[in-house]
Amino acid sequence: MNRFCLLFLLFCLPLVSRSADRPNVLFIAIDDLNHWVTHLGRNPQAQTPNIDRLAKMGTTFRNAYCAVPACEPSRCAIMGGRRPWTTGCYKNGHKWKRYQPAGDGLSAQFLDAGYRVYGAGKIYHSMAYHESEWTDYMSREGLNSNGPGVEKNDGYHNDKVHPNLKDEDLMDWHTTDYCIKRLQEKSDKPFFIACGLFKPHLPFVVPRKYYDAFPIESIQLPPHIENDLADIPPAGVKMANPNGDHAKFLKSGRWKAAIQSYLATCAYTDMNVGRLLDAVEQSPQKDNTIIVLWSDHGWSFGEKEHWRKFAVWEEPTRVPFIWVAPGTTMAGSSSTRPVDLMSVYPTLCALTGIDKPKHVVGHNIIPLLKNPKAGWKFPAITTHGRGNHAVRTETHRYIRYANGDEELYDEREDPYEWKNLARLDGSIDLKKRLVKWLPKKEKPQRKIHKTKK
Numbered sequence: 001m002n003r004f005c006l007l008f009l010l011f012c013l014p015l016v017s018r019s020a021d022r023p024n025v026l027f028i029a030i031d032d033l034n035h036w037v038t039h040l041g042r043n044p045q046a047q048t049p050n051i052d053r054l055a056k057m058g059t060t061f062r063n064a065y066c067a068v069p070a071c072e073p074s075r076c077a078i079m080g081g082r083r084p085w086t087t088g089c090y091k092n093g094h095k096w097k098r099y100q101p102a103g104d105g106l107s108a109q110f111l112d113a114g115y116r117v118y119g120a121g122k123i124y125h126s127m128a129y130h131e132s133e134w135t136d137y138m139s140r141e142g143l144n145s146n147g148p149g150v151e152k153n154d155g156y157h158n159d160k161v162h163p164n165l166k167d168e169d170l171m172d173w174h175t176t177d178y179c180i181k182r183l184q185e186k187s188d189k190p191f192f193i194a195c196g197l198f199k200p201h202l203p204f205v206v207p208r209k210y211y212d213a214f215p216i217e218s219i220q221l222p223p224h225i226e227n228d229l230a231d232i233p234p235a236g237v238k239m240a241n242p243n244g245d246h247a248k249f250l251k252s253g254r255w256k257a258a259i260q261s262y263l264a265t266c267a268y269t270d271m272n273v274g275r276l277l278d279a280v281e282q283s284p285q286k287d288n289t290i291i292v293l294w295s296d297h298g299w300s301f302g303e304k305e306h307w308r309k310f311a312v313w314e315e316p317t318r319v320p321f322i323w324v325a326p327g328t329t330m331a332g333s334s335s336t337r338p339v340d341l342m343s344v345y346p347t348l349c350a351l352t353g354i355d356k357p358k359h360v361v362g363h364n365i366i367p368l369l370k371n372p373k374a375g376w377k378f379p380a381i382t383t384h385g386r387g388n389h390a391v392r393t394e395t396h397r398y399i400r401y402a403n404g405d406e407e408l409y410d411e412r413e414d415p416y417e418w419k420n421l422a423r424l425d426g427s428i429d430l431k432k433r434l435v436k437w438l439p440k441k442e443k444p445q446r447k448i449h450k451t452k453k
Protein backbone atom coordinates (compact mmCIF):
# COMPACT_ATOMS: atom_id res chain seq x y z
CA MET A 1 0.00 0.00 0.00
CA ASN A 2 1.48 3.38 -0.92
CA ARG A 3 1.48 6.36 1.35
CA PHE A 4 -1.34 8.06 -0.51
CA CYS A 5 -3.66 5.06 0.01
CA LEU A 6 -2.79 4.90 3.67
CA LEU A 7 -3.51 8.58 4.19
CA PHE A 8 -6.77 8.23 2.31
CA LEU A 9 -7.81 5.30 4.52
CA LEU A 10 -6.90 7.14 7.71
CA PHE A 11 -8.98 10.06 6.50
CA CYS A 12 -11.97 7.83 5.79
CA LEU A 13 -11.93 5.70 8.94
CA PRO A 14 -13.63 8.17 11.27
CA LEU A 15 -16.37 8.63 8.68
CA VAL A 16 -17.35 4.97 8.74
CA SER A 17 -18.70 5.23 12.25
CA ARG A 18 -20.54 8.49 11.61
CA SER A 19 -24.28 8.12 11.85
CA ALA A 20 -24.81 9.71 8.43
CA ASP A 21 -23.17 6.69 6.82
CA ARG A 22 -25.37 4.15 8.49
CA PRO A 23 -28.42 2.71 6.71
CA ASN A 24 -31.95 3.75 7.59
CA VAL A 25 -34.34 1.29 9.23
CA LEU A 26 -38.05 0.88 8.61
CA PHE A 27 -39.31 -1.38 11.36
CA ILE A 28 -42.81 -2.74 10.77
CA ALA A 29 -44.47 -4.43 13.76
CA ILE A 30 -47.82 -6.10 13.19
CA ASP A 31 -50.17 -7.20 15.94
CA ASP A 32 -51.65 -10.71 15.91
CA LEU A 33 -50.91 -11.52 12.24
CA ASN A 34 -50.49 -15.27 11.99
CA HIS A 35 -48.95 -17.17 9.08
CA TRP A 36 -51.99 -16.56 6.87
CA VAL A 37 -50.07 -14.48 4.35
CA THR A 38 -50.21 -15.67 0.78
CA HIS A 39 -46.53 -16.33 0.22
CA LEU A 40 -46.23 -18.69 3.21
CA GLY A 41 -48.95 -20.88 1.67
CA ARG A 42 -50.56 -21.93 4.95
CA ASN A 43 -53.98 -20.61 4.04
CA PRO A 44 -54.78 -20.30 0.32
CA GLN A 45 -57.63 -17.90 1.12
CA ALA A 46 -55.29 -15.18 2.41
CA GLN A 47 -54.86 -12.08 0.24
CA THR A 48 -51.78 -10.12 1.24
CA PRO A 49 -50.25 -8.81 -2.00
CA ASN A 50 -48.17 -6.10 -0.30
CA ILE A 51 -46.61 -8.29 2.37
CA ASP A 52 -45.85 -10.74 -0.43
CA ARG A 53 -44.33 -7.88 -2.43
CA LEU A 54 -42.06 -7.08 0.51
CA ALA A 55 -41.07 -10.75 0.73
CA LYS A 56 -40.06 -10.59 -2.95
CA MET A 57 -37.79 -7.62 -2.19
CA GLY A 58 -35.65 -9.61 0.27
CA THR A 59 -35.61 -12.71 2.46
CA THR A 60 -38.67 -14.27 4.05
CA PHE A 61 -38.30 -16.80 6.85
CA ARG A 62 -40.58 -19.77 6.44
CA ASN A 63 -39.95 -21.12 9.93
CA ALA A 64 -40.06 -18.00 12.09
CA TYR A 65 -41.55 -18.06 15.58
CA CYS A 66 -42.37 -15.63 18.36
CA ALA A 67 -40.47 -15.75 21.64
CA VAL A 68 -43.76 -15.48 23.54
CA PRO A 69 -47.31 -15.96 22.19
CA ALA A 70 -48.86 -12.88 23.85
CA CYS A 71 -48.57 -9.16 23.05
CA GLU A 72 -46.92 -7.70 26.13
CA PRO A 73 -44.19 -10.27 26.82
CA SER A 74 -43.51 -10.85 23.10
CA ARG A 75 -42.77 -7.18 22.53
CA CYS A 76 -40.85 -6.88 25.78
CA ALA A 77 -38.61 -9.74 24.59
CA ILE A 78 -38.13 -8.41 21.04
CA MET A 79 -37.58 -4.77 21.96
CA GLY A 80 -35.70 -5.40 25.19
CA GLY A 81 -33.51 -8.27 23.97
CA ARG A 82 -34.15 -10.58 26.90
CA ARG A 83 -36.07 -13.87 27.19
CA PRO A 84 -39.09 -14.02 29.50
CA TRP A 85 -37.33 -16.49 31.78
CA THR A 86 -34.65 -13.82 32.37
CA THR A 87 -36.99 -10.88 32.94
CA GLY A 88 -40.05 -12.58 34.45
CA CYS A 89 -42.27 -10.80 31.89
CA TYR A 90 -44.20 -13.93 30.85
CA LYS A 91 -47.76 -12.78 30.28
CA ASN A 92 -50.06 -9.89 29.41
CA GLY A 93 -50.48 -7.91 32.60
CA HIS A 94 -46.85 -8.39 33.61
CA LYS A 95 -46.24 -4.67 33.14
CA TRP A 96 -43.28 -4.59 30.76
CA LYS A 97 -41.75 -1.37 32.08
CA ARG A 98 -41.04 -3.12 35.37
CA TYR A 99 -38.71 -5.46 33.50
CA GLN A 100 -37.15 -3.17 30.94
CA PRO A 101 -35.48 0.00 32.19
CA ALA A 102 -35.30 3.03 29.91
CA GLY A 103 -32.14 2.85 27.82
CA ASP A 104 -32.21 -0.92 27.29
CA GLY A 105 -34.67 -0.86 24.41
CA LEU A 106 -33.76 -1.32 20.76
CA SER A 107 -34.77 2.20 19.73
CA ALA A 108 -32.51 3.68 22.44
CA GLN A 109 -29.45 2.19 20.73
CA PHE A 110 -30.35 3.94 17.48
CA LEU A 111 -30.94 7.20 19.32
CA ASP A 112 -27.52 6.90 20.98
CA ALA A 113 -25.95 6.23 17.58
CA GLY A 114 -27.23 9.51 16.22
CA TYR A 115 -30.36 8.35 14.41
CA ARG A 116 -33.67 10.15 14.17
CA VAL A 117 -35.84 7.64 16.04
CA TYR A 118 -39.59 7.77 15.42
CA GLY A 119 -42.34 5.54 16.75
CA ALA A 120 -46.04 5.25 16.02
CA GLY A 121 -48.85 2.92 17.07
CA LYS A 122 -48.27 -0.35 18.87
CA ILE A 123 -44.60 -1.10 19.30
CA TYR A 124 -44.83 -1.95 22.99
CA HIS A 125 -47.93 -3.25 24.74
CA SER A 126 -50.69 -0.71 25.41
CA MET A 127 -48.81 1.56 22.98
CA ALA A 128 -46.73 2.69 25.97
CA TYR A 129 -43.05 3.60 25.59
CA HIS A 130 -40.10 5.11 27.43
CA GLU A 131 -40.07 8.71 26.21
CA SER A 132 -36.29 8.96 26.50
CA GLU A 133 -35.85 6.20 23.89
CA TRP A 134 -37.44 8.13 21.00
CA THR A 135 -36.89 11.39 19.15
CA ASP A 136 -40.65 11.61 18.67
CA TYR A 137 -43.64 9.31 19.06
CA MET A 138 -46.97 9.83 17.30
CA SER A 139 -49.63 11.30 19.55
CA ARG A 140 -52.73 9.15 19.94
CA GLU A 141 -54.94 12.10 20.65
CA GLY A 142 -58.18 11.89 18.70
CA LEU A 143 -57.23 8.52 17.19
CA ASN A 144 -59.09 5.28 17.77
CA SER A 145 -57.41 1.94 17.13
CA ASN A 146 -60.76 0.27 16.37
CA GLY A 147 -62.67 3.06 14.66
CA PRO A 148 -65.47 5.24 16.05
CA GLY A 149 -68.36 3.32 17.54
CA VAL A 150 -66.52 -0.01 17.33
CA GLU A 151 -66.42 -1.66 20.72
CA LYS A 152 -63.62 -3.85 21.97
CA ASN A 153 -66.19 -6.62 22.30
CA ASP A 154 -67.32 -6.35 18.69
CA GLY A 155 -64.88 -9.21 18.31
CA TYR A 156 -65.37 -11.33 15.25
CA HIS A 157 -68.15 -9.41 13.54
CA ASN A 158 -68.49 -8.82 9.86
CA ASP A 159 -69.25 -5.89 7.62
CA LYS A 160 -72.87 -5.58 8.71
CA VAL A 161 -71.95 -4.20 12.11
CA HIS A 162 -70.25 -0.98 10.99
CA PRO A 163 -71.11 -0.56 7.30
CA ASN A 164 -69.85 3.01 7.00
CA LEU A 165 -66.39 2.55 8.48
CA LYS A 166 -63.64 4.13 6.35
CA ASP A 167 -59.91 3.36 6.05
CA GLU A 168 -58.96 6.57 7.82
CA ASP A 169 -61.29 5.91 10.75
CA LEU A 170 -58.75 3.46 12.19
CA MET A 171 -55.55 4.51 13.93
CA ASP A 172 -53.43 2.30 11.65
CA TRP A 173 -54.17 4.64 8.75
CA HIS A 174 -52.69 7.56 10.72
CA THR A 175 -49.82 5.49 12.10
CA THR A 176 -48.90 4.74 8.49
CA ASP A 177 -49.31 8.40 7.50
CA TYR A 178 -47.02 9.49 10.33
CA CYS A 179 -44.33 7.03 9.26
CA ILE A 180 -44.58 8.06 5.60
CA LYS A 181 -44.12 11.71 6.58
CA ARG A 182 -41.04 10.81 8.63
CA LEU A 183 -39.68 8.78 5.71
CA GLN A 184 -39.99 11.84 3.48
CA GLU A 185 -38.18 14.20 5.88
CA LYS A 186 -34.90 15.59 4.63
CA SER A 187 -32.03 15.25 7.09
CA ASP A 188 -28.33 14.46 7.34
CA LYS A 189 -29.12 11.86 9.98
CA PRO A 190 -30.39 8.38 9.16
CA PHE A 191 -33.82 7.32 10.43
CA PHE A 192 -35.15 4.47 12.52
CA ILE A 193 -38.92 4.46 12.01
CA ALA A 194 -40.99 1.97 13.99
CA CYS A 195 -44.46 1.54 12.53
CA GLY A 196 -46.70 -0.43 14.90
CA LEU A 197 -49.86 -1.57 13.12
CA PHE A 198 -52.59 -2.59 15.57
CA LYS A 199 -54.66 -4.70 13.17
CA PRO A 200 -55.43 -7.56 12.65
CA HIS A 201 -55.82 -7.57 16.44
CA LEU A 202 -59.39 -7.97 17.68
CA PRO A 203 -61.95 -6.60 17.08
CA PHE A 204 -61.89 -7.92 13.50
CA VAL A 205 -63.85 -4.95 12.17
CA VAL A 206 -62.65 -3.04 9.10
CA PRO A 207 -64.29 -1.12 6.23
CA ARG A 208 -66.87 -3.06 4.27
CA LYS A 209 -64.86 -3.34 1.04
CA TYR A 210 -62.35 -5.70 2.67
CA TYR A 211 -65.01 -8.34 3.29
CA ASP A 212 -66.05 -8.39 -0.37
CA ALA A 213 -62.92 -10.35 -1.30
CA PHE A 214 -63.89 -13.09 1.17
CA PRO A 215 -67.52 -14.12 0.57
CA ILE A 216 -68.72 -16.22 3.49
CA GLU A 217 -69.85 -19.07 1.21
CA SER A 218 -66.27 -19.47 -0.02
CA ILE A 219 -64.67 -19.62 3.44
CA GLN A 220 -62.92 -22.87 4.32
CA LEU A 221 -62.18 -24.01 7.87
CA PRO A 222 -58.50 -24.65 8.61
CA PRO A 223 -57.37 -28.28 8.41
CA HIS A 224 -58.30 -30.00 11.68
CA ILE A 225 -59.28 -33.44 12.92
CA GLU A 226 -61.77 -34.72 15.47
CA ASN A 227 -60.26 -35.70 18.80
CA ASP A 228 -56.92 -34.07 18.05
CA LEU A 229 -56.54 -33.55 21.80
CA ALA A 230 -56.84 -37.29 22.55
CA ASP A 231 -53.05 -37.80 22.46
CA ILE A 232 -52.19 -34.52 24.18
CA PRO A 233 -51.21 -34.56 27.85
CA PRO A 234 -53.31 -32.71 30.47
CA ALA A 235 -51.15 -29.55 30.48
CA GLY A 236 -51.64 -29.21 26.72
CA VAL A 237 -55.40 -29.81 26.89
CA LYS A 238 -55.61 -27.12 29.55
CA MET A 239 -53.77 -24.70 27.27
CA ALA A 240 -56.07 -25.57 24.35
CA ASN A 241 -59.11 -24.82 26.54
CA PRO A 242 -61.65 -26.62 24.31
CA ASN A 243 -64.56 -25.55 26.49
CA GLY A 244 -63.72 -21.88 26.01
CA ASP A 245 -63.86 -20.05 22.68
CA HIS A 246 -64.09 -23.25 20.63
CA ALA A 247 -67.24 -24.44 22.36
CA LYS A 248 -68.76 -20.99 21.83
CA PHE A 249 -68.00 -21.00 18.11
CA LEU A 250 -69.39 -24.48 17.62
CA LYS A 251 -72.57 -23.39 19.38
CA SER A 252 -72.98 -20.09 17.55
CA GLY A 253 -72.15 -21.51 14.12
CA ARG A 254 -69.89 -18.51 13.49
CA TRP A 255 -66.59 -20.31 12.95
CA LYS A 256 -66.43 -19.36 9.25
CA ALA A 257 -67.58 -15.81 9.99
CA ALA A 258 -64.64 -15.39 12.37
CA ILE A 259 -62.23 -16.55 9.67
CA GLN A 260 -63.83 -14.26 7.11
CA SER A 261 -63.51 -11.25 9.40
CA TYR A 262 -59.88 -12.08 10.23
CA LEU A 263 -58.94 -12.41 6.55
CA ALA A 264 -60.64 -9.07 5.84
CA THR A 265 -58.82 -7.45 8.74
CA CYS A 266 -55.48 -8.84 7.53
CA ALA A 267 -56.25 -7.37 4.09
CA TYR A 268 -56.71 -3.95 5.74
CA THR A 269 -53.29 -4.32 7.39
CA ASP A 270 -51.77 -5.37 4.09
CA MET A 271 -53.14 -2.20 2.48
CA ASN A 272 -51.25 -0.10 5.05
CA VAL A 273 -48.05 -2.08 4.49
CA GLY A 274 -48.47 -1.32 0.79
CA ARG A 275 -48.66 2.41 1.50
CA LEU A 276 -45.39 2.20 3.43
CA LEU A 277 -43.69 0.28 0.62
CA ASP A 278 -44.89 2.79 -1.97
CA ALA A 279 -43.31 5.54 0.14
CA VAL A 280 -40.01 3.63 0.37
CA GLU A 281 -39.98 3.02 -3.37
CA GLN A 282 -40.50 6.72 -4.08
CA SER A 283 -37.83 7.74 -1.59
CA PRO A 284 -34.26 8.68 -2.53
CA GLN A 285 -33.30 6.55 0.49
CA LYS A 286 -34.71 3.39 -1.10
CA ASP A 287 -31.35 1.70 -1.63
CA ASN A 288 -30.10 2.67 1.81
CA THR A 289 -33.05 1.46 3.89
CA ILE A 290 -33.31 -1.78 5.80
CA ILE A 291 -36.86 -3.04 6.18
CA VAL A 292 -37.87 -5.64 8.73
CA LEU A 293 -41.43 -6.85 9.20
CA TRP A 294 -42.60 -9.11 12.02
CA SER A 295 -45.77 -9.99 13.88
CA ASP A 296 -45.74 -10.42 17.65
CA HIS A 297 -47.22 -13.96 17.52
CA GLY A 298 -49.61 -16.18 15.57
CA TRP A 299 -53.28 -17.09 16.05
CA SER A 300 -55.29 -20.31 16.23
CA PHE A 301 -58.74 -20.61 14.66
CA GLY A 302 -60.06 -23.81 16.18
CA GLU A 303 -57.10 -26.05 15.34
CA LYS A 304 -56.70 -28.30 18.41
CA GLU A 305 -59.99 -26.77 19.62
CA HIS A 306 -57.90 -23.74 20.52
CA TRP A 307 -58.48 -20.08 19.65
CA ARG A 308 -56.31 -16.98 19.86
CA LYS A 309 -52.63 -17.03 20.87
CA PHE A 310 -51.56 -18.19 24.37
CA ALA A 311 -50.24 -21.66 23.38
CA VAL A 312 -47.04 -23.11 21.94
CA TRP A 313 -48.15 -25.05 18.84
CA GLU A 314 -47.44 -24.05 15.24
CA GLU A 315 -50.51 -21.88 14.70
CA PRO A 316 -50.18 -19.52 17.68
CA THR A 317 -46.38 -19.21 17.38
CA ARG A 318 -45.49 -19.01 13.68
CA VAL A 319 -45.19 -15.51 12.23
CA PRO A 320 -44.33 -13.69 9.01
CA PHE A 321 -40.74 -12.46 9.29
CA ILE A 322 -39.26 -10.56 6.36
CA TRP A 323 -35.95 -8.73 5.89
CA VAL A 324 -34.81 -6.41 3.17
CA ALA A 325 -31.22 -5.31 3.71
CA PRO A 326 -29.65 -3.68 0.62
CA GLY A 327 -26.29 -5.25 -0.09
CA THR A 328 -27.01 -8.21 2.18
CA THR A 329 -30.30 -9.87 1.22
CA MET A 330 -31.12 -11.23 -2.21
CA ALA A 331 -34.48 -10.34 -3.75
CA GLY A 332 -37.00 -13.17 -3.71
CA SER A 333 -35.09 -15.43 -1.34
CA SER A 334 -36.48 -17.51 1.50
CA SER A 335 -35.02 -19.52 4.34
CA THR A 336 -36.41 -22.58 6.06
CA ARG A 337 -33.96 -22.31 8.95
CA PRO A 338 -35.78 -22.00 12.29
CA VAL A 339 -35.44 -18.52 13.79
CA ASP A 340 -37.25 -16.68 16.54
CA LEU A 341 -37.87 -13.00 17.06
CA MET A 342 -35.07 -12.65 19.62
CA SER A 343 -32.95 -12.28 16.48
CA VAL A 344 -34.41 -8.86 15.63
CA TYR A 345 -32.38 -6.81 18.12
CA PRO A 346 -28.90 -8.30 17.54
CA THR A 347 -29.38 -8.48 13.76
CA LEU A 348 -30.40 -4.83 13.44
CA CYS A 349 -27.41 -3.81 15.57
CA ALA A 350 -25.08 -5.86 13.38
CA LEU A 351 -26.52 -4.59 10.08
CA THR A 352 -26.12 -0.96 11.14
CA GLY A 353 -22.77 -1.28 12.91
CA ILE A 354 -24.24 -0.37 16.29
CA ASP A 355 -22.73 -2.00 19.37
CA LYS A 356 -25.06 -4.62 20.80
CA PRO A 357 -25.70 -4.00 24.52
CA LYS A 358 -24.43 -6.77 26.78
CA HIS A 359 -27.86 -7.80 28.01
CA VAL A 360 -29.10 -8.68 24.53
CA VAL A 361 -29.51 -12.38 23.71
CA GLY A 362 -30.71 -13.91 20.45
CA HIS A 363 -28.86 -14.81 17.29
CA ASN A 364 -27.58 -12.48 14.63
CA ILE A 365 -29.12 -13.94 11.46
CA ILE A 366 -26.97 -12.06 8.95
CA PRO A 367 -25.42 -15.38 7.79
CA LEU A 368 -28.95 -16.45 6.75
CA LEU A 369 -29.70 -13.09 5.16
CA LYS A 370 -26.59 -13.54 3.03
CA ASN A 371 -27.22 -17.19 2.33
CA PRO A 372 -30.65 -18.51 3.30
CA LYS A 373 -29.35 -22.07 3.02
CA ALA A 374 -26.35 -21.53 5.29
CA GLY A 375 -25.79 -24.05 8.06
CA TRP A 376 -27.74 -23.16 11.20
CA LYS A 377 -27.59 -25.13 14.43
CA PHE A 378 -30.07 -23.16 16.51
CA PRO A 379 -33.75 -23.93 17.05
CA ALA A 380 -36.51 -21.35 17.60
CA ILE A 381 -37.77 -21.24 21.18
CA THR A 382 -41.17 -20.07 22.37
CA THR A 383 -42.24 -19.71 26.00
CA HIS A 384 -45.76 -19.29 27.36
CA GLY A 385 -45.85 -18.85 31.12
CA ARG A 386 -43.06 -20.05 33.34
CA GLY A 387 -41.85 -23.53 32.45
CA ASN A 388 -43.89 -24.04 29.26
CA HIS A 389 -41.69 -24.09 26.18
CA ALA A 390 -41.55 -25.20 22.57
CA VAL A 391 -38.31 -25.98 20.75
CA ARG A 392 -38.79 -25.80 16.97
CA THR A 393 -36.17 -27.21 14.66
CA GLU A 394 -36.51 -27.37 10.90
CA THR A 395 -38.07 -30.81 11.25
CA HIS A 396 -39.64 -31.12 14.71
CA ARG A 397 -41.51 -29.35 17.47
CA TYR A 398 -40.82 -30.46 21.02
CA ILE A 399 -43.04 -29.09 23.78
CA ARG A 400 -42.38 -29.39 27.47
CA TYR A 401 -44.82 -28.02 30.01
CA ALA A 402 -44.03 -26.87 33.54
CA ASN A 403 -45.40 -30.12 35.00
CA GLY A 404 -43.14 -32.25 32.77
CA ASP A 405 -45.81 -33.16 30.21
CA GLU A 406 -44.42 -33.43 26.68
CA GLU A 407 -45.39 -33.36 23.02
CA LEU A 408 -43.31 -34.06 19.94
CA TYR A 409 -44.26 -33.60 16.30
CA ASP A 410 -42.53 -34.43 13.04
CA GLU A 411 -43.30 -31.39 10.90
CA ARG A 412 -42.21 -33.08 7.68
CA GLU A 413 -44.94 -35.68 7.84
CA ASP A 414 -47.36 -33.92 10.13
CA PRO A 415 -47.43 -30.16 9.45
CA TYR A 416 -50.65 -29.70 11.44
CA GLU A 417 -49.22 -31.47 14.50
CA TRP A 418 -51.94 -34.10 14.82
CA LYS A 419 -49.78 -37.01 15.94
CA ASN A 420 -47.96 -36.61 19.25
CA LEU A 421 -44.83 -38.77 19.16
CA ALA A 422 -43.57 -37.89 22.64
CA ARG A 423 -44.47 -41.24 24.20
CA LEU A 424 -42.79 -43.40 21.57
CA ASP A 425 -39.61 -45.21 22.63
CA GLY A 426 -37.98 -44.11 19.39
CA SER A 427 -38.33 -40.45 20.42
CA ILE A 428 -36.24 -40.60 23.59
CA ASP A 429 -32.90 -39.58 22.01
CA LEU A 430 -34.40 -36.73 20.04
CA LYS A 431 -36.24 -35.40 23.09
CA LYS A 432 -33.00 -35.52 25.07
CA ARG A 433 -31.25 -33.44 22.42
CA LEU A 434 -34.04 -30.87 22.20
CA VAL A 435 -34.63 -30.42 25.92
CA LYS A 436 -31.03 -29.23 26.23
CA TRP A 437 -32.06 -25.91 24.66
CA LEU A 438 -34.39 -25.12 27.56
CA PRO A 439 -33.32 -22.90 30.46
CA LYS A 440 -32.08 -24.41 33.69
CA LYS A 441 -33.17 -21.42 35.73
CA GLU A 442 -36.33 -19.41 35.21
CA LYS A 443 -37.44 -16.24 36.94
CA PRO A 444 -40.55 -16.65 39.09
CA GLN A 445 -43.84 -15.65 37.53
CA ARG A 446 -45.48 -12.77 39.32
CA LYS A 447 -49.15 -12.07 39.82
CA ILE A 448 -50.96 -10.47 36.90
CA HIS A 449 -51.64 -6.79 37.33
CA LYS A 450 -54.99 -6.00 35.76
CA THR A 451 -54.70 -3.17 33.26
CA LYS A 452 -57.06 -0.30 33.97
CA LYS A 453 -58.89 1.00 30.94
Ligand SMILES: [Ca+2]
Nearest residue numbers: 031032071296
Ligand atom coordinates in the same frame (compact mmCIF):
# COMPACT_ATOMS: atom_id res chain seq x y z
CA1 LIG B 1 -50.37 -9.30 19.76
Ligand SMILES: [Ca+2]
Nearest residue numbers: 228231418419
Ligand atom coordinates in the same frame (compact mmCIF):
# COMPACT_ATOMS: atom_id res chain seq x y z
CA1 LIG C 1 -53.48 -35.23 18.15
